[in-house]
Amino acid sequence: MERLYSERINQVKASEIREILKLTQRPEIISFAGGLPAPELFPVEAMKVVSQKVLNEMGPEALQYSTTEGYDPLRTKIAQRMERVGIKAVKEDILITNGSQQGLDFTGKIFINPGDYVLCESPSYLGAINAFRAYECQFKEIQTDSQGMVLSHLEEVLQTTPHVKFIYVIPDFQNPSGRTWSAERRKALVEIANRYNVMIIEDNPYGELRFEGESIGTIKSFDTQGRVVYLGTFSKTFSPGLRIGWVLASPEVLNKYIIVKQGADLQASSMSQREINSYLDLYDFDAHIESIKAVYKKRRDLMIDTVKLEFPESAKIEVPSGGLFAWVELPQNVDTRKVLVQAIDHKVAFVPGGSFFPNGGQENFMRLNFSNMSEEKIVEGIKRLGKILREVL
Amino acid sequence: MERLYSERINQVKASEIREILKLTQRPEIISFAGGLPAPELFPVEAMKVVSQKVLNEMGPEALQYSTTEGYDPLRTKIAQRMERVGIKAVKEDILITNGSQQGLDFTGKIFINPGDYVLCESPSYLGAINAFRAYECQFKEIQTDSQGMVLSHLEEVLQTTPHVKFIYVIPDFQNPSGRTWSAERRKALVEIANRYNVMIIEDNPYGELRFEGESIGTIKSFDTQGRVVYLGTFSKTFSPGLRIGWVLASPEVLNKYIIVKQGADLQASSMSQREINSYLDLYDFDAHIESIKAVYKKRRDLMIDTVKLEFPESAKIEVPSGGLFAWVELPQNVDTRKVLVQAIDHKVAFVPGGSFFPNGGQENFMRLNFSNMSEEKIVEGIKRLGKILREVL
Numbered sequence: 001m002e003r004l005y006s007e008r009i010n011q012v013k014a015s016e017i018r019e020i021l022k023l024t025q026r027p028e029i030i031s032f033a034g035g036l037p038a039p040e041l042f043p044v045e046a047m048k049v050v051s052q053k054v055l056n057e058m059g060p061e062a063l064q065y066s067t068t069e070g071y072d073p074l075r076t077k078i079a080q081r082m083e084r085v086g087i088k089a090v091k092e093d094i095l096i097t098n099g100s101q102q103g104l105d106f107t108g109k110i111f112i113n114p115g116d117y118v119l120c121e122s123p124s125y126l127g128a129i130n131a132f133r134a135y136e137c138q139f140k141e142i143q144t145d146s147q148g149m150v151l152s153h154l155e156e157v158l159q160t161t162p163h164v165k166f167i168y169v170i171p172d173f174q175n176p177s178g179r180t181w182s183a184e185r186r187k188a189l190v191e192i193a194n195r196y197n198v199m200i201i202e203d204n205p206y207g208e209l210r211f212e213g214e215s216i217g218t219i220k221s222f223d224t225q226g227r228v229v230y231l232g233t234f235s236k237t238f239s240p241g242l243r244i245g246w247v248l249a250s251p252e253v254l255n256k257y258i259i260v261k262q263g264a265d266l267q268a269s270s271m272s273q274r275e276i277n278s279y280l281d282l283y284d285f286d287a288h289i290e291s292i293k294a295v296y297k298k299r300r301d302l303m304i305d306t307v308k309l310e311f312p313e314s315a316k317i318e319v320p321s322g323g324l325f326a327w328v329e330l331p332q333n334v335d336t337r338k339v340l341v342q343a344i345d346h347k348v349a350f351v352p353g354g355s356f357f358p359n360g361g362q363e364n365f366m367r368l369n370f371s372n373m374s375e376e377k378i379v380e381g382i383k384r385l386g387k388i389l390r391e392v393l
Numbered sequence: 394m395e396r397l398y399s400e401r402i403n404q405v406k407a408s409e410i411r412e413i414l415k416l417t418q419r420p421e422i423i424s425f426a427g428g429l430p431a432p433e434l435f436p437v438e439a440m441k442v443v444s445q446k447v448l449n450e451m452g453p454e455a456l457q458y459s460t461t462e463g464y465d466p467l468r469t470k471i472a473q474r475m476e477r478v479g480i481k482a483v484k485e486d487i488l489i490t491n492g493s494q495q496g497l498d499f500t501g502k503i504f505i506n507p508g509d510y511v512l513c514e515s516p517s518y519l520g521a522i523n524a525f526r527a528y529e530c531q532f533k534e535i536q537t538d539s540q541g542m543v544l545s546h547l548e549e550v551l552q553t554t555p556h557v558k559f560i561y562v563i564p565d566f567q568n569p570s571g572r573t574w575s576a577e578r579r580k581a582l583v584e585i586a587n588r589y590n591v592m593i594i595e596d597n598p599y600g601e602l603r604f605e606g607e608s609i610g611t612i613k614s615f616d617t618q619g620r621v622v623y624l625g626t627f628s629k630t631f632s633p634g635l636r637i638g639w640v641l642a643s644p645e646v647l648n649k650y651i652i653v654k655q656g657a658d659l660q661a662s663s664m665s666q667r668e669i670n671s672y673l674d675l676y677d678f679d680a681h682i683e684s685i686k687a688v689y690k691k692r693r694d695l696m697i698d699t700v701k702l703e704f705p706e707s708a709k710i711e712v713p714s715g716g717l718f719a720w721v722e723l724p725q726n727v728d729t730r731k732v733l734v735q736a737i738d739h740k741v742a743f744v745p746g747g748s749f750f751p752n753g754g755q756e757n758f759m760r761l762n763f764s765n766m767s768e769e770k771i772v773e774g775i776k777r778l779g780k781i782l783r784e785v786l
Contacts, residue, residue, distance in 0.1 A: 004558050004592055005649065006528070009503050012652050022460065036458055044452030051444040059437030063632035065429055067415065098491060098658040105657045109527065113399050131656040134502065135399070165397050199397055239456035241663030256398065259405050263524040264498045265491040269662055270634030 007114070012134045024349040030381035033349040035175065035324055036372040041292050042239055043279065050278040054271065062271045068262045070096025070246075071273040077280050078232070078246050085207065086221030087230065093248050095257050096268045100205055100245040103231040104128045106260045107201050108135035110253075111165040119157060119167040119198075121149055123327075123356030123365070125175045128168055128203065139358035142167075146318070148181030151188055158196045166199035166229075171219055172207035173323025176356045176367035180321060183216050190222040199253075200228045205245075206323035208237050208289055211297040213321050226250025229257075234276060236324065237289050242272040293322075296371050300326065303370040303378050310386030312393045324371040327353070334392060335363040342388050348381045400507070405527045417742040423774035426742040428568065428717055429765040434685050435632055436672065443671040447664065455664045461655045463489025463639075464666040470673050471625070471639050478600065479614030480623065486641050488650050489661045493598055493638040496624040497521045499653045500594050501528035503646075504558040512550060512560040512591075514542055516720075516749030516758070518568045521561055521596065532751035535560075539711070541574030544581055551589045559592035559622075564612055565600035566716025569749045569760035573714060576609050583615040592646075593621045598638075599716035601630050601682055604690040606714050619643025622650075627669060629717065630682050635665040686715075689764050693719065696763040696771050703779030705786045717764040720746070727785060728756040735781050741774045 024031035054062050069075065075091035082089040097103050104127065112118065114136035120128070122141030129139065140157050143150040148171060158164060167189070171181035181189075193200045202219045220230040226249070233245035247257050261267070279285070300319075303326055307317045316329045330336065336352035343349060353365020373381065417424035447455050462468065468484035475482040490496045497520065505511065507529035513521070515534030522532065533550050536543040541564060551557060560582070564574035574582075586593050595612045613623040619642070626638035640650050654660070672678070693712075696719055700710045709722045723729065729745040736742060746758020763771065 004504055004590070006502065006504055006506050006509075006558075008506075009649055009653070012656060025460075034458070039453035039457045042453050042456040044448055044456065047452070047456065048445060048448045051448070052441060055437055055441045055444065059440070060432035060435050061634075063435040063437065063440065063634040064432045065427075065628075065633045098662075101656075102658040109399065110402050111397055111399055113401075116399075127656070127659070134653070134656050165399075197397070235458075239664075240458045241454075241456040243658065243660070243662050256402055260402070260527070263405060263494075263520070263527050264657070265495040265636065266520070267636070269491075269636050269665060271632075271665070272662060 008134055008136050011136055012130060023344065029344070029347050029349055030373060030377045030384070031349045032368040032370070032373065032381060033351045034372065035369055037236055037240060037324070038292070038295060038371055041295060043283070043288060046279055046283050047275065050275045050282065053278050054274040058274065062274045064270060066267055066270045068258055068267050070094065070268060071270070071277060074273050074277040077277060082248060085215070086217035087248065089248055092251070093254060095247045095254055095261060096273055097245045097247055097261065098243040098265070098268055099235055099240065100203060100231040100233040101127055101131065102264070103245060103247045103257070104131040104203070105134070106247070106257050106264070107166070107229065108132045108137070109260050110256045111199060112137045113163070116163045116165050117161050119154065119164055120358065121169055121174065123176055123353060123362070124168065124358065125170055125203065126355050129358045132168070141357060141359055144177065144179065146179060148179065148185040149189065151185060151192065155192060158192070158198070164196070164198050166201050167193060168201045168203065169219065170203045172204055173209065173320050173325070175206070175323070176325055176351070176353065177327045178318055178320025178323055178325050180216065186216065186219045187222045189219060190228065193227050194225055201231065202228055203231045205233045205236050209293055209296060209324070210322040211293055211300065220248065226253060229253060237285070237292065238276060238279070242269070242276065244268060244272050244276055296324070299370045299373070299375060299378055302375050303368060303382060306379050306382040307386070310383050312390050314393060315389060324369055326368045326370060328366045328368060330364045330366070330389070331393065332364050336366045337363060339366070339388060339392060343385060346384045346388060348384045350385070401527055401529050404529055405523060416737065422737070422740050422742055423766060423770045423777070424742045425761040425763070425766065425774060426744045427765060428762055430629055430633060430717075431685070431688060431764055434688060436676070436681060439672055439676050440668065443668045443675065446671050447667040451667065455667045457663060459660055459663045461651055461660050463487065463661060464663070464670060467666050467670040470670065475641060478608070479610035480641065482641055485644070486647060488640045488647055488654060489666055490638045490640055490654065491636040491658070491661055492628055492633065493596060493624040493626040494520055494524065495657070496638060496640045496650070497524040497596065498527070499640070499650050499657070500559070500622065501525045501530070502653050503649045504592060505530045506556070509556045509558050510554050512547065512557055513751065514562055514567065516569055516746060516755070517561065517751065518563055518596065519748050522751045525561070534750060534752055537570065537572065539572060541572065541578040542582065544578060544585065548585060551585070551591070557589070557591050559594050560586060561594045561596065562612065563596045565597055566602065566713050566718070568599070568716070569718050569744070569746065570720040571711055571713025571716055571718050573609065579609065579612045580615045582612060583621065586620050587618055594624065595621055596624045598626045598629050602686055602689060602717070603715040604686055604693065613641065619646060622646060630678070630685065631669060631672070635662070635669065637661060637665050637669055689717070692763040692766070692768060692771055695768050696761060696775060699772050699775040700779070703776050705783050707786060708782060717762055719761045719763060721759045721761060723757045723759070723782070724786065725757050729759045730756060732759070732781060732785060736778060739777045739781060741777045743778070
């Protein structure tokens, strides 16, 4: 069938994370790969209540087709919650998607022509890179430091790069680096985007999982020209298995996302949308998020402490103030893809950092997920990794 | 933002069906528009049982991320059910999608380069046309008669059209025409596709809803070269609101769909997949389908009889032997878009046939859905339409 495939499909590769996830599903593996929430914290009992309630009160409606935009009461609740991150929104600003990954795919479809450039943080989220690449874009990686993108580098790239459509950023507890942008950088990014007439895609799956410090307003909250598309999700705060996220954008732009959603799969699950809506009516979602944060914070602390104890001194780990991931830099001569092969032999897994640099060439990083493993396994897994690294270095 | 959008997004328009659905959601409207199953037949009580069972027995797993390919027990059951339509399959041949609409979108992504031709039945499903158009294809409509595509016309078009990637067909109770392909045409279509090296996309959402006559083997059942991609769904037999469908294809081709699914939204709902799987374990799905067919057959009969009684003699209606739709041809000077405006005034709706011809120009058809309205409303709605048509003609 070779000659029948599209050009774009040849750009797309299977996600390394997904392939690794398959390996690491074996229960004997201690996995710091993947980006899985802790399943023991899922609101299973509440789901039992709301699924019955939805089926009792609106069963036929919950199993029927519904509008592409999403279930209005849920859209309204999401719009209201956006106020906490500095965004004034009404339900008409919200499109319900199948997780925020779908928002990324739609972003590629709506903005990218083959050959266009996407600017992203270096490193950036692998799933976004793959979603955009399917639309045959090229990437320019923008240097980052502990405050976010280095804006002088961003401007330099914008000045010298044609056909830039958007800047893709994860400003809160970034995947994979765990870093969070400062308020100054957020504001300045919007100014730059206005000046160069490019869009900003703000992907914020982890923002609600802040362990310490004050919440910083979203980039969208500084948007005055409808230039920021904001992607949110219930995957990290409620359940990823239900596949419910959202896109928030200005009316003209959101309309493109709605049209694309129609063609892509008509709508998100009528049932799941109503279950989450009913959950938000009946339960204290914020208290639930607090309980997740408490567990993750302990796991982060334990992972950081154990890494400092067990990894060679030349390994540098950054302390994320929230989210799911810690990021380790090793000396430049270390290839973490090779380390992973040894790690799997010792029944421990992580994601080699190279996957997160769309233009490649940086193999000396590792992404460690701390949300999904018990404290006991965190200690044991980091010890095993430390042993391998001390041998390698 | 005008200059920032992609070329492809300018090709895509909002689906007329979706826009009309919004209008016709008003309860006072008798709607033969849309393609909605009868909600009173949805297995609400069974859903209550299986949602509890899934949450009790595997709650955390049902709310967690899972593999892109889908839930293995469900994939296995779908593969087994494929035997009924003459397809030998194993779970590895199946990818779970968000309804078959997502399979259509992925098909466009995998095969279409801008400017490529898609061959389809004339008329064809609007949702497929829109999904493919987003990848900047052009369409050649192939003439159809009561047996399916007119194959001499198909060959003529294949001989004279460059860059044909696939032939898209709905061989069972087609949307919108209600027509079903003969076995001879199915077999011959595969031979032609082999000869011209093009793919066949067999979209079969209605095949299980046959009211009379013997089931005809699927086009896929005649496939010897892995050239047919088969799209199935639970939307018309179980629930469209759960958004669970599947793609069945040969390994190399299915692998493309899996990779695209990863980038598009990672996976279908872990919960919905397990609910349907549990339903198939606990309940008699075939008996459920029989009960749907009994109701739809009565509605079809009543609609056909009433149309024959109430519509002007120059209106020709074809009798579908299954599915959800009846197709009416009116004299060439009638523009059913204008008829719809009058119909909405009289609180009755249908889809003007023009939407189903991708290259336009045929406005004298109407698609009537008979699955979603009660018998009483079918009679009343057809009477109202008949009155309008008698005035127009």
